[in-house]
Amino acid sequence: MKKQNVANISRRSFFKVTAGLAAASGITALPKNVHAAAPGSFATLIDLSLCDGCPDRGMPACVSACKAINKDKIPPISDPIPKPWPRDKMIEDWSKKKDVFNRLTPYNYIYVQKAEVDINGQKETIHIPRRCMHCDNPACATICPFSANHKMKNSAVVIDQDLCFGGAKCRTVCPWGIPQRQSGVGIYLHVLPDYMGNGVMYKCDLCHERLEAGRLPGCVEACPRKALLIGPREEIYALAEERVKQMNGFIYGKTENGGTATLYVSPVSFDLIDQSLKKKPGEPDMKVRIERRMAKSDNRGRAVLAAPVIGMAAGAVGALKWLSDRKEKTAGGDSDNG
Amino acid sequence: MAEKILEDKGLVIRHSLVELIEHWAIALSGLILVVTGFFQMPTANRYYIASIPGLAWSGDFFTTLKMHYVASVIFVVAAFFHVVFHGMRGEKGLMPKKGDMKTSIAVIKSFFGKGEEPPFHKYLPEQRLAYAGMAVIIVLLILSGLVKTYKNIYAPDMSLAVVLTATWVHNIAFILFFLAFFAHMAAIILKPNRPMIRAIFTGAVRLDYARHRHPLWMAELEGKAETTTEQQTPLVSADAEDAEEDTANTQAMQTTQEETPAGTEAATPGETMTKEDQINLERK
Structure with missing residues (x-):
């Protein structure tokens, strides 16, 4: 099986990386139980105690690796970009600002956010690589009207740019507003460009194709301090818990939005980090205990799934009653013409 | 249970209460959907x-999803x-029965003055075809909708x-459902069909209309059971009828008469049933 192989290969490369990290940082020992890994499902660990934002580089390594991998992803933009009626100002064009790397854009799927935190009267800067969290039950994917956005078995949440109309519903329902729109590209140009859709939504796809080929995501591979790790979900979850315990720190992404495939660990509380962040377009905050908003409709959804049984049972009861009534009537010499 | 001739009221019960509830449950929830x-x-x-x-809710996807689920x-x-x-x-x-397609075309032509309408059973051939078409659309909508619901709750990572x-x-059947709804509305706007409108609200059509246009159905009803004059419990009594609707129906009936070649036996009862008669009935 291809999938099995992919998972195995990836697991192996994961262990190479974590083994290297374990040796380099001395922070943690490698979990030894290889067989316990959940088949095919990955998670990422982002250790904020390790990330320093690459001060010696012009652009953090994870960002430049991501940019290099995705530099030809977006096809040429239509010129002029159709005006989305009746909201002309809704055009979002980043095609002339491809180099921007201090926020999320359609051309930039990861950036390193800086949080100035007060710790015991001392100002400290926390560097936070931000990208899609790849949620366990992502509303951005499940309620995409065209299923252009989908949660893969390997846990990556992937937008198919050939199917996306750029309506930005995914960004609206994402607690972090992650997906970014590029107008003037995509299938909407061939349908009703002025009236329906407005481009394509772009975001991190966890290097889904590289993962499938048994390679690491660009950001994970490039990080010089091994602040980013990827591996089988159970292993990463265990590793995150272990590190949190060791640093007497905090974890983010485990319960947020119903659970995600990205765990941040930090010696500083995420409440404190969030307080120093201001949510802006392309710059997510870090609110803790974010609930999954779609969970509120799950019970109604379960009622929908039960509805066929309810309907059939009611129909059968009604029809049986009618049959027995008719039988009685026939026995009594009366006939029914219903 | 349902179908019954109420000679003294000049009505024929066409739909049972259960059928009316089914229709309106599908219609109203369908519109919300x-x-x-x-x-x-x-x-x-x-x-x-x-x-x-008052429409702020329409912009909140979580709210409209909840409403979609409930409907x-x-x-x-x-x-x-x-x-x-x-x-x-x-x-x-x-x-649908064999030959419905061919008959439907003849009936539609007759609406535009070409040829005459064949005698009908309880339902018009195009009603049977429309039913089958709508049934297919609804089956597609429900099956695909159930898969989508299951995915939303339990399996966001199910096979792409x-x-x-x-x-x-779901999306294509949605468009078809919308078109079918419009076709349905267009069909009841056609004058010859208008006397049937009251049936979907009250359960009954006028006896003269039924005798004139649905003789095959009436023959079956009259053959099966003797015409009943005893007081049944109709879904809505004749008194509750809207005067306006009556006028419309009477007019529609007259038009139907004009469109149908005169002298046919089926046309006679229609002539005898005027609004005056109805009012007399109501006074009783």
Whole structure:
């Protein structure tokens, strides 16, 4: 099986990386139980105690690796970009600002956010690589009207740019507003460009194709301090818990939005980090205990799934009653013409 | 149970209360589904629909999804009830018959003054075809909708091929449902069909109309049981009728008479049933 192989290969490369990290940082020992890994499902660990934002580089390594991998992803933009009626100002064009790397854009799927935190009267800067969290039950994917956005078995949440109309519903329902729109590209140009859709939504796809080929995501591979790790979900979850315990720190992404495939660990509380962040377009905050908003409709959804049984049972009861009534009537010499 | 001639009221019960409930459950929940389904596309904010006072909810995807689910429960229960209830009772009046397509074309031509209408059974051949068409659309909507619901709650990572299929079946069937709804409305606007409108509200059509246009059905009813004059409990009594509707029906009837070649026996009862007679009936 291809999938099995992919998972195995990836697991192996994961262990190479974590083994290297374990040796380099001395922070943690490698979990030894290889067989316990959940088949095919990955998670990422982002250790904020390790990330320093690459001060010696012009652009953090994870960002430049991501940019290099995705530099030809977006096809040429239509010129002029159709005006989305009746909201002309809704055009979002980043095609002339491809180099921007201090926020999320359609051309930039990861950036390193800086949080100035007060710790015991001392100002400290926390560097936070931000990208899609790849949620366990992502509303951005499940309620995409065209299923252009989908949660893969390997846990990556992937937008198919050939199917996306750029309506930005995914960004609206994402607690972090992650997906970014590029107008003037995509299938909407061939349908009703002025009236329906407005481009394509772009975001991190966890290097889904590289993962499938048994390679690491660009950001994970490039990080010089091994602040980013990827591996089988159970292993990463265990590793995150272990590190949190060791640093007497905090974890983010485990319960947020119903659970995600990205765990941040930090010696500083995420409440404190969030307080120093201001949510802006392309710059997510870090609110803790974010609930999954779609969970509120799950019970109604379960009622929908039960509805066929309810309907059939009611129909059968009604029809049986009618049959027995008719039988009685026939026995009594009366006939029914219903 | 349902179909019965009420000679003294000049009515024929065409639909039982259960059938009326089924119809309106599907119709009203279906309309809510169309609207809330439409708002699953990011249209409400873009087109300022959500800016209209009272329609702010239309721009909130979580709210419209909840509404879509609630309406789905009614829609799906009604659809499954319909199949099992009428299936077990062996009621097949709406199932298409051989030759319905050909007859339908003749009937539609007759609406435009070409040729004459054949005598009908309880349902017109195009009603049977429309029923089958709508049934197919509803089956597609329900099956794909159930897959999408299951995915939303339990399996966001289910096979992409399955999700894409369900999504596009749902989207295309949505468009077809919308078109079918319009065709349905267009059909009842046609004058010859108007006397049937009251049946979907009250359960009954006028006896003269039925004798004139549905002689095959009436023959069956009259053959099966003797015409009853005893007071049954009709769904809505003649008194409750809207005077306006009566006028419309009478006019429609007269038009039908004009369109049908004169001198046919079936046309005679229609002439005798005037609004005056109806009022007299009501006074009784």
